[in-house]
Amino acid sequence: MIEKTYLSAGRSAPLRIRVNGRETELDVPPSKRLLHVLRDDLGLTGTKRSCEIGRCGACMVLVDGEPVNSCLAMAYQCQSKSVTTIEGLSEDGMTLVQQCFLDEGGYQCGYCTPGMIVSVTALLANDPSPADTDIQEALSGNLCRCTGYGGILRAVKKAIELKREQTG
Amino acid sequence: MAYPHGELLRSPSVWQPVSAEEAWRLKREIGTGASFVAGGTLLRTQWEAGLAPYPAHMIDLTGVAELSGCGPVDEEDGGWRIGAITTLAQCRSHAGLFAAYPLIMEAARTIAAPAVRNLATIGGNALSRTGDMATALLALDSELLWQNDAGTVLEPLSDWLDRERAGLSGAPGLLIAILLPAACRMPITPNARRRCAFHKVGRREAFIPPVVNVALNVELDGDGAVADIRISAGGGTMIPARLAAAEALVRGRLPDAALLEELHAVVMGEYAPMPDPLVGEDYRRMTAANLAAAALWQASGAGGRGPGEGEKPCC
Ligand SMILES: Cc1cc2nc3c(=O)[nH]c(=O)nc-3n(C[C@H](O)[C@H](O)[C@H](O)COP(=O)(O)OP(=O)(O)OC[C@H]3O[C@@H](n4cnc5c(N)ncnc54)[C@H](O)[C@@H]3O)c2cc1C
Ligand code: FES
Numbered sequence: 194m195i196e197k198t199y200l201s202a203g204r205s206a207p208l209r210i211r212v213n214g215r216e217t218e219l220d221v222p223p224s225k226r227l228l229h230v231l232r233d234d235l236g237l238t239g240t241k242r243s244c245e246i247g248r249c250g251a252c253m254v255l256v257d258g259e260p261v262n263s264c265l266a267m268a269y270q271c272q273s274k275s276v277t278t279i280e281g282l283s284e285d286g287m288t289l290v291q292q293c294f295l296d297e298g299g300y301q302c303g304y305c306t307p308g309m310i311v312s313v314t315a316l317l318a319n320d321p322s323p324a325d326t327d328i329q330e331a332l333s334g335n336l337c338r339c340t341g342y343g344g345i346l347r348a349v350k351k352a353i354e355l356k357r358e359q360t361g
Numbered sequence: 362m363a364y365p366h367g368e369l370l371r372s373p374s375v376w377q378p379v380s381a382e383e384a385w386r387l388k389r390e391i392g393t394g395a396s397f398v399a400g401g402t403l404l405r406t407q408w409e410a411g412l413a414p415y416p417a418h419m420i421d422l423t424g425v426a427e428l429s430g431c432g433p434v435d436e437e438d439g440g441w442r443i444g445a446i447t448t449l450a451q452c453r454s455h456a457g458l459f460a461a462y463p464l465i466m467e468a469a470r471t472i473a474a475p476a477v478r479n480l481a482t483i484g485g486n487a488l489s490r491t492g493d494m495a496t497a498l499l500a501l502d503s504e505l506l507w508q509n510d511a512g513t514v515l516e517p518l519s520d521w522l523d524r525e526r527a528g529l530s531g532a533p534g535l536l537i538a539i540l541l542p543a544a545c546r547m548p549i550t551p552n553a554r555r556r557c558a559f560h561k562v563g564r565r566e567a568f569i570p571p572v573v574n575v576a577l578n579v580e581l582d583g584d585g586a587v588a589d590i591r592i593s594a595g596g597g598t599m600i601p602a603r604l605a606a607a608e609a610l611v612r613g614r615l616p617d618a619a620l621l622e623e624l625h626a627v628v629m630g631e632y633a634p635m636p637d638p639l640v641g642e643d644y645r646r647m648t649a650a651n652l653a654a655a656a657l658w659q660a661s662g663a664g665g666r667g668p669g670e671g672e673k674p675c676c
């Protein structure tokens with residue numbers, strides 16, 4: 194009974210995940226961090242590596258639509274789930290959120306930006322008109338060493354406004 | 362595809378039991394090389410800091426049926442059961458839980474950030490001993506439902522924390538669920554006067570472990586006097602504790618300015634933080650006293666809205 198549920202590194206229990214819409218099967222150790230699976234096994238380097246302990250948000254991705262730090266999530270925790278990275282968000286061209294970050298100067302060095310965009314995208318998907326406190330809470334796990342957050346908050350507000358106009 | 366050599370050597374085995382009994386048996390059979398993993402968020406911090414050894418075997422708890430679910434125990438009892446693998450994100454957004462025990466949501470929203478909360482569980486937080494949720498659960502008279510060698514065992518959270526404080530608890534069992542008593546549930550009637558508050562001070566305003574946290578759960582009688590109260594406090598490496606002397610002081614009395622001053626003095630004496638090289642003890646005693654007095658003042662209605670009122674769960 195135990196044998197059936199045993200996922201050893203040496204045994205065959207491939208990781209099956211949907212990454213940016215594509216079914217993917219990978220032979221990786223079950224405890225490998227999603228961050229390294231994405232960057233090293235799949236070459237998706239838009240997801241950034243920084244603190245690697247959940248404290249900065251640079252590695253943010255969506256797992257089944259919800260934001261998750263890919264440095265914390267291990268491969269087995271993503272089994273059969275759907276992962277969206279920054280590359281996946283913009284497969285059909287720049288998104289409205291990305292355009293607003295550009296227009297409002299929501300970045301300087303840009304290292305935190307993929308994570309920021311992912312968190313903002315998740316926030317607006319759940320709640321198209323978040324209050325200021327909701328925006329603060331949603332971005333509380335994304336640190337930026339450059340901007341002082343002013344440009345980022347302007348970008349989020351602009352995205353909310355434009356989305357509202359688009360949907361009438 | 363072959364793994365790079367080092368990766369394979371370092372890579373632990375992951376076990377995925379489906380029942381509490383199986384999970385506990387695995388832990389017993391594998392022994393010290395095995396670690397229960399719920400969200401793995403605290404463990405990751407401990408592994409990276411060298412505070413816990415990277416295990417050779419991980420026992421993934423997220424597929425264990427008995428550990429999931431969050432809702433009333435049954436119609437008659439009125440209390441709630443929160444499965445140990447309920448995520449902090451679910452605690453933050455569960456509308457029914459918010460209506461019944463708003464303190465849980467108040468605490469959940471101060472823990473880490475939304476993305477961490479999507480992985481982190483309430484069980485992992487309670488068992489971390491120093492987590493914010495443990496302080497809130499203590500003010501709700503919670504009980505822990507364990508799976509261990511004796512079968513399933515129910516134990517008051519406060520008893521387990523006392524044993525931990527005394528260094529007597531040894532390895533804990535498998536935590537199945539947290540039980541919240543009907544007595545601490547918010548009444549359905551809007552004019553009933555049970556109020557609660559959770560306050561936390563860290564080195565930043567958000568996304569930071571607590572330097573001091575305080576949870577308060579009070580029932581006022583028709584005249585506004587304190588009929589029933591539970592106050593707990595934690596922070597730093599301190600195992601959270603109820604503030605019994607503070608509770609005894611305010612019980613039966615009107616929370617007016619004079620009482621708040623007395624409460625402040627009692628909490629200053631009673632709150633017992635652990636040594637911390639960065640934050641002085643006097644500062645933390647003062648902070649705990651300020652938070653407790655502010656919480657009671659707010660809860661009494663003097664501070665405008667009662668804590669918890671006007672807040673919304675995020676879905
Ligand atoms: C960036 C960041 C910020 C954080 N901020 C805060 C904060 O503000 N406040 C706070 O309180 N905490 C904070 N934490 C700590 C941590 O995320 C939480 O305590 C979390 O709730 C732990 O849950 P988990 O499921 O991830 O636990 P895990 O890491 O999986 O487990 C923690 C411990 O409990 C054991 N365990 C877990 N579940 C069970 C069970 N059912 N039965 C028996 N043993 C079990 C594990 O073996 C392990 O020893 C933070 C962590 C990070 C990474
Ligand atoms: S790299 Fe994941 S949160 Fe910092």
Ligand code: FES
Pocket residue numbers: 299300301302303304305306336337338339340
């Ligand atoms: S733009 Fe440099 S860290 Fe945010």
